Amino acid sequence: MSASPFDAWITADDELTGLLAQEWARQTTTVQLIASENFTSPAVMAATGSILTNKYSEGYPGRRYYGGNQIVDEVEDLARRRLTALFGADHANVQPHSGANANVAVYQALLNPGDTILAMRLDQGGHLTHGSPASITSKIWRFVSYGVTPRSDDLENPGEVIDVENLRELALREKPKLIVAGATAYSRRIEPAIFREVADEVGALLMFDAAHPAGLIAGGSNPNPVPYADVVTFTTHKTLRGPRGGAILCREEHAKKIDSAVFPGQQGGPLEHAIAAKAVAFKEASLPSFSLYTDQIVTNSRAFGTALASEGFRLVSGGSDNHMLLLDLRDFDAELTGKEAQETLDRAGITTNRNQIPDDPRSPFVTSGLRVGTAAQTTAGMKEGEFAIIAALMARALRTRTDEASLAAVRADVAELCSGFNPYATFV
Ligand SMILES: Cc1ncc(COP(=O)(O)O)c(C=O)c1O
CATH class of the missing domain: 3.90.1150.10 (Aspartate Aminotransferase, domain 1)
Structure with a gap:
C-alpha cells in the first residue's frame, strides 16, 4: 500500500503511518460524494503542517498578548487582505476554528441572550447552529424557523424551495433581531437580495451562512451575499477547498464586536498554521x-x-x-x-x-x-x-x-x- 507523499515526515510513528496509508488508499480508490468535503491542494496541506503550529498569538495583528508575533501578524494580515478582496467585504476575521464557532460568535456579537433568530428549519436543510435543540444556540437564543414550499408534481415548479411568504410572515409576526440565510442540505440557489428585503421590512440584521457555497461564490458561480448581508460566515474546507476552519466577513460597523466575540468571547489562541493555509486557499480561489x-x-x-x-x-x-x-x-x-x-x-x-x-x-x-x-x-x-x-x-x-x-x-x-x-x- 502506498503512502501519501505528504506524510513522509511521520516515519517514526508506524501506527499512525499505517493508518494514514489506509486513509490515502480510501480517499484515492473510492468516490467521495460528501457535499461538505473536498481535496485541498498540497500547498494548503503544507501550510497546515507548517511551523506556525508552534506559535501562540492570542489577540489580533498589532494587538497580541504574547511576544514574537511580528511574522505571524503578517501571515494573518495576508489572509485577511486576501479574503476581503476575494469577496469585496469591509472586514474579515479568519480565526474561527470552524463554521459552528463562526456562527455562535456572530450571535454572541450581535444579540443578547433570549433575542429571536429566524433561521431555516433543521429538517428542511438548516444547520445545527440554526437552533437545534441539541445545540447551545437554542439554549441561549430563541429560534423561529422558516421552511420550504410543499412538493409539487409540476415539473416547471417542483416546490421544496425556500418559502419566501412563510419567511416574510414569520418575520412580520416574530420581529427577529437576526435573520439567518443559508443551509446545510439545500440544492437550490439562495437569493441574498430577497433575504435583505425581508430583513429591512422588519428592521432585522441579516447573517448569510455560506458554509457550503463559499467556493461557488468566490468563483462567481453563485450570488455573492456580501453586498446584502450584515455578516457572512462560512467554512473554508468545503467548496472553497481550503483547510478545515471558519471565517467571518462583516460590515465595518460590526467589525469590533465580531472580533471580540471570536477572541476572547469564544476562543483562545488562533491556529496560525490553519490561518496560513486559509491564506493559500484564498489566493487559489482568486485565480x-x-x-x-x-x-x-x-x-x-x-x-x-x-x-x-x-x-x-x-x-x-x-x-x-x-x-x-x-x-x-x-x-x-x-x-x-x-x-x-x-x-x-x-x-x-x-x-x-x-x-x-x-x-x-x-x-x-x-x-x-x-x-x-x-x-x-x-x-x-x-x-x-x-x-x-x-x-x-x-x-x-x-x-x-x-x-x-x-x-x-x-x-x-x-x-x-x-x-x-x-x-x-x-x-x-
Ligand atoms: C450551513 C452550515 N453552517 C455551519 C456549519 C458548521 O461547520 P463546521 O462543521 O466547520 O463547524 C456547516 C457544516 O456542515 C454548515 O453546513
Whole structure:
C-alpha cells in the first residue's frame, strides 16, 4: 500500500503511518460524494503542517498578548487582505476554528441572550447552529424557523424551495433581531437580495451562512451575499477547498464586536498554521482557474442529477444550482432508508451521507434521503460523463444490496474509475 507523499515526515510513528496509508488508499480508490468535503491542494496541506503550529498569538495583528508575533501578524494580515478582496467585504476575521464557532460568535456579537433568530428549519436543510435543540444556540437564543414550499408534481415548479411568504410572515409576526440565510442540505440557489428585503421590512440584521457555497461564490458561480448581508460566515474546507476552519466577513460597523466575540468571547489562541493555509486557499480561489472549477462543479451537479433521476431517484427541489443534490430514496425503493443506502454504498466504495428530506417520515438517524455533492470529485478532474457512470454504479449497488459479490464488483468498478483521476493532478 502506498503512502501519501505528504506524510513522509511521520516515519517514526508506524501506527499512525499505517493508518494514514489506509486513509490515502480510501480517499484515492473510492468516490467521495460528501457535499461538505473536498481535496485541498498540497500547498494548503503544507501550510497546515507548517511551523506556525508552534506559535501562540492570542489577540489580533498589532494587538497580541504574547511576544514574537511580528511574522505571524503578517501571515494573518495576508489572509485577511486576501479574503476581503476575494469577496469585496469591509472586514474579515479568519480565526474561527470552524463554521459552528463562526456562527455562535456572530450571535454572541450581535444579540443578547433570549433575542429571536429566524433561521431555516433543521429538517428542511438548516444547520445545527440554526437552533437545534441539541445545540447551545437554542439554549441561549430563541429560534423561529422558516421552511420550504410543499412538493409539487409540476415539473416547471417542483416546490421544496425556500418559502419566501412563510419567511416574510414569520418575520412580520416574530420581529427577529437576526435573520439567518443559508443551509446545510439545500440544492437550490439562495437569493441574498430577497433575504435583505425581508430583513429591512422588519428592521432585522441579516447573517448569510455560506458554509457550503463559499467556493461557488468566490468563483462567481453563485450570488455573492456580501453586498446584502450584515455578516457572512462560512467554512473554508468545503467548496472553497481550503483547510478545515471558519471565517467571518462583516460590515465595518460590526467589525469590533465580531472580533471580540471570536477572541476572547469564544476562543483562545488562533491556529496560525490553519490561518496560513486559509491564506493559500484564498489566493487559489482568486485565480481564473478556480472559476472554471466552480462552474464545472455546478455543471457536474446538474448532470449528476439528470443521471440519478433517470435511475429512478427523486431529486428534492427538482434539481441543483450548486454542488449538492438531495435524493428522496422512496421513489427508487420504498423500503430503502438513507441509513441502509449510505451503509450499502460504503461497501461499494461510494461515500455519501444520509439526510432527512422535507417532511421525512423517518427519524434523523434513519432518514429517507441521501445527500451527495460534486466538489471533491470535480477537483479530481471528473466531468459529466464520470458522474453519469457514478449514478449508474450507485443504482446498481442499491438494487443488489443484499448480494455481497455484486457490491464487490461495483467496488472494483469504482476503483477502476478512480484510478484515472488523481485528486492532486489539478495542482501540479
Ligand atoms: C450551513 C452550515 N453552517 C455551519 C456549519 C458548521 O461547520 P463546521 O462543521 O466547520 O463547524 C456547516 C457544516 O456542515 C454548515 O453546513
